[in-house]
Amino acid sequence: NGAVVCVSQLLLVCSVAPSVIQLQADCSSDVTLPCPGINTNFRSVTWYKLGNSSVGIVRHSAGQTRPYNFSRTASFGEEYGLFLPRIRPEDSGMYECAIGANVGGKNSNSKINLTVEECVSQVYLTAVTDTPGVTNANLTCSLTVKDLPVMWSIVGYLVLGLGKIILSLISAGVVRVIQINRSRRKQRRW
Numbered sequence: 001n002g003a004v005v006c007v008s009q010l011l012l013v014c015s016v017a018p019s020v021i022q023l024q025a026d027c028s029s030d031v032t033l034p035c036p037g038i039n040t041n042f043r044s045v046t047w048y049k050l051g052n053s054s055v056g057i058v059r060h061s062a063g064q065t066r067p068y069n070f071s072r073t074a075s076f077g078e079e080y081g082l083f084l085p086r087i088r089p090e091d092s093g094m095y096e097c098a099i100g101a102n103v104g105g106k107n108s109n110s111k112i113n114l115t116v117e118e119c120v121s122q123v124y125l126t127a128v129t130d131t132p133g134v135t136n137a138n139l140t141c142s143l144t145v146k147d148l149p150v151m152w153s154i155v156g157y158l159v160l161g162l163g164k165i166i167l168s169l170i171s172a173g174v175v176r177v178i179q180i181n182r183s184r185r186k187q188r189r190w
């Protein structure tokens with residue numbers, strides 16, 4: 001099943017794994033996911049988005065195209081590819097093109113893993129909304145002040161604990177040295 005199908009529009013990476021086609025595309029671009037192995041001799045073509053549960057997107061069968069109740073605008077593109085206008089990062093995921101063959105033919109399924117890059121403009125917008133100023137600043141300040149003694153006591157406990165561990169290690173070592181000395185003395189006596 002190693003057919004290499006590349007979509008010319010706006011795709012940065014296009015490689016083929018044994019059964020999953022990996023596609024990477026820019027945010028806001030229009031993309032057509034390929035349906036490999038399509039020819040004229042089919043009974044139906046159905047596009048799905050795979051997730052926790054698979055959902056139908058569009059289906060073409062008996063000369064009719066039927067859209068499912070999918071969560072975004074999508075339609076058939078060239079060669080029964082899946083046309084997704086203005087893609088967003090939420091559109092990332094695994095898609096499946098299922099070809100139902102006519103009698104004597106063979107059904108085929110292809111998976112396409114679409115990755116949509118973070119939108120630069122969106123990042124900028126969230127950065128702006130994330131700076132409301134005074135209230136937030138005060139909140140974080142009072143939080144740090146409150147957290148400080150707790151943190152110090154934790155550090156104190158840690159230091160104490162470490163000290164105890166080191167002490168016990170040292171004393172264990174001393175005991176062992178003493179024992180060794182004793183046994184040596186015993187041996188010398190014999």
Ligand SMILES: *[C@@H]1O[C@H](CO)[C@@H](O)[C@H](O)[C@H]1NC(C)=O
Pocket residue numbers: 051052
């Ligand atoms: C898929 O399931 C996981 C865990 O059950 C859930 O956290 C996640 O939101 C689900 N994803 C979708 C797209 O429903």
Ligand SMILES: *[C@@H]1O[C@H](CO)[C@@H](O)[C@H](O)[C@H]1NC(C)=O
Pocket residue numbers: 069
């Ligand atoms: C399509 O989905 C919307 C919400 O996702 C829902 O309100 C509507 O009833 C659905 N329509 C059909 C025909 O299932």
Ligand SMILES: *[C@@H]1O[C@H](CO)[C@@H](O)[C@H](O)[C@H]1NC(C)=O
Pocket residue numbers: 020022113114115
């Ligand atoms: C889909 O693509 C993403 C990003 O390239 C990758 O992390 C993920 O492992 C891929 N999933 C599969 C099933 O190939």
Ligand SMILES: *[C@@H]1O[C@H](CO)[C@@H](O)[C@H](O)[C@H]1NC(C)=O
Pocket residue numbers: 134135138
């Ligand atoms: C934030 O701090 C300013 C001065 O430091 C103070 O006047 C204001 O009341 C504080 N706001 C809140 C919500 O604590």
